[in-house]
Amino acid sequence: GQQVMQIPQYQHVQEGEDFTTYCNSSTTLSNIQWYKQRPGGHPVFLIQLVKSGEVKKQKRLTFQFGEAKKNSSLHITATQTTDVGTYFCAGLLLGGNTGKLIFGQGTTLQVKP
């Protein structure tokens, strides 16, 4: 079936180091979204990428969507302890009149102060 793979599963960094998580789909995606889930919390939307090759930035976070619209990445520059959580990519597959969002396995980020 259609899958969205995400690596790494876990990442431990020292505060101030950079962090990157990668997402790959077996099929071309309509768009890709990124969510952050803090420990004990619920997923919160970060950003959506729609166009092939798109790059978006939010302060220290940089999001990229591949040219083939099958892969994406999230890069955090100079991590802070507030960045701790699990980052999920989610690819939108069109189905009927409502898109079906498939989540990657997530990357859990731990930041040591």
Add this chain to the structure above:
Amino acid sequence: DTEVTQTPKHLVMGMTNKKSLKCEQHMGHRAMYWYKQKAKKPPELMFVYSYEKLSINESVPSRFSPECPNSSLLNLHLHALQPEDSALYLCAVKRAGTEPGELFFGEGSRLTVL
């Protein structure tokens, strides 16, 4: 602050019990979702309602019964659950249609089946 409210926040039930999870939204979004999330796993899609009609059922066992009484409410009725059904159940809403758009999640209902 969340605009998608789920109740109860925690629920413990026996395998013979009947209970319901409720989700309420006032965002006016017409696509409503139930996701199930096990510990250290991603949200797993269960059901999608579009304009109050069930549009996607991801082959969920019949012991889970969704209901969308109106555009603001989404219920998940639970009956004869198994311990492996213990999980965080998340409701989410989105603008209906094929245009991309973010999912707004509620805080979830954490279910324990004994």
